[in-house]
Amino acid sequence: MKIALIAMSGIRCCDAELLELGLTLPGFVERSKTIASLPSLGLLTLAGMTPAGHQVDYIEMPDLANMNNLDTDYDLVGISSYSAQINEAYELALHFKKASVPVVIGGPHVTALPDEALEFCDSAAVGQGESVWPEILNDCRRGVLRPVYGSVERDYDLACSPMPKFELLDISKYNRLTVQTSRGCPHKCDFCASSVMLTGKYNQKPPQKVLAEIDRIKQIWQKPFIEFADDNTFVNKQYWKPLLKDLKHRRIKWFAESDLSVSEDTEMLDLMRESGCAQILIGLESPTIEPLDGIDLNSNWKYKYFDKYAEAIHKIQSHGITVNGCFILGMERQGPEIFDKVFEFVKAAGLYEVQITIMTPFPGTELYRKLDAENRLIEKQNWEKCTLFDLNFIPSHMSVDQLETGFKKLAEKIYSKYFTNWRREQFKKQFRRGGD
Numbered sequence: 001m002k003i004a005l006i007a008m009s010g011i012r013c014c015d016a017e018l019l020e021l022g023l024t025l026p027g028f029v030e031r032s033k034t035i036a037s038l039p040s041l042g043l044l045t046l047a048g049m050t051p052a053g054h055q056v057d058y059i060e061m062p063d064l065a066n067m068n069n070l071d072t073d074y075d076l077v078g079i080s081s082y083s084a085q086i087n088e089a090y091e092l093a094l095h096f097k098k099a100s101v102p103v104v105i106g107g108p109h110v111t112a113l114p115d116e117a118l119e120f121c122d123s124a125a126v127g128q129g130e131s132v133w134p135e136i137l138n139d140c141r142r143g144v145l146r147p148v149y150g151s152v153e154r155d156y157d158l159a160c161s162p163m164p165k166f167e168l169l170d171i172s173k174y175n176r177l178t179v180q181t182s183r184g185c186p187h188k189c190d191f192c193a194s195s196v197m198l199t200g201k202y203n204q205k206p207p208q209k210v211l212a213e214i215d216r217i218k219q220i221w222q223k224p225f226i227e228f229a230d231d232n233t234f235v236n237k238q239y240w241k242p243l244l245k246d247l248k249h250r251r252i253k254w255f256a257e258s259d260l261s262v263s264e265d266t267e268m269l270d271l272m273r274e275s276g277c278a279q280i281l282i283g284l285e286s287p288t289i290e291p292l293d294g295i296d297l298n299s300n301w302k303y304k305y306f307d308k309y310a311e312a313i314h315k316i317q318s319h320g321i322t323v324n325g326c327f328i329l330g331m332e333r334q335g336p337e338i339f340d341k342v343f344e345f346v347k348a349a350g351l352y353e354v355q356i357t358i359m360t361p362f363p364g365t366e367l368y369r370k371l372d373a374e375n376r377l378i379e380k381q382n383w384e385k386c387t388l389f390d391l392n393f394i395p396s397h398m399s400v401d402q403l404e405t406g407f408k409k410l411a412e413k414i415y416s417k418y419f420t421n422w423r424r425e426q427f428k429k430q431f432r433r434g435g436d
Ligand code: SF4
Pocket: 185, 186, 187, 188, 189, 192, 193, 194, 196, 231, 232, 259, 283
């Protein structure tokens, strides 16, 4: 069969003023830009498990401007998309369906709303793609595609992971590539729309497979920058310590997302630094404790850890690893004072990098269900607003206008040239002092 695997890519933001700010303030939408420019590891993995004999094309679609130039002589089209681009993914699916090409769509959005997707495509892939792809290929070849494949309950053991087909990429287009070591997260934040949507378990890939993927990348990019595409990378420190020692010999630079518990293990921090860790991104969420209460539905971990936030950031940065601290604005119990509180916290902690986003009710999350039940969603199914920068709910302790205006003013302050340089200097000082 001739198969197209299409990733909806590119950054989205409905608020024109914010979009303008993002263009003028380096740092503001930096993380979103980085994510938007990563290749789709999910689709490269499906390509890697597609038996030889099929032809696979990997295509990234930043928008639909060139949709009509796409070949339509495929036997199957697989589309992966997040919520913000899902309407474009649906339009693309209809484009292929009109040409009688079978279309399957997957990803977290479709996992949450398979029935919605089925209005536009032949099949919805729910949960982890690898667990259903061989069946989809087989059924497509026989012309008997079913509407829904998979479920969140269906396990997939990462020990069986195929090698992603990195060689499909034009490497000159990327400044980092992704490798996944785990799926899931032991915390279960009510707003989280990452791999916790696809699986209820925390599952890790055997270290030999991780190293093999990095070695494969090094065949096409000698000194790569790797982003570990995990939601919470260092949950299992015993898994990571030997792996970090092996990574050290690969001479790569890398980035990961973690919770703050990594700060408690000095040996880990030393190994991370020695093996090329450039930055870790940490969801701090709020600089005040009240909004954290109850967001982690498993153990209230962030709420309990709050007292150690500043000390933990200092410890990590004093090991030469920059921290990108993420804050969500508009959380429950955050009032208009929150904007100054975020700024004060960032300043006191000397955070090297900061990411601020607006609380976003993604479909399928507990947050969405709660706000829906309380009649606080502004446009229930406006998925285009799931950008992390567009407000689509009524906040609990401020007005819509206060949140939107306060967010823009905070962005101007936090990403100003002066404050950005100041943050960089603070990091250097912490590193020089070595955590005293
Ligand atoms: S800690 Fe991060 S990855 Fe884990 S559930 Fe919360 S938001 Fe998601």
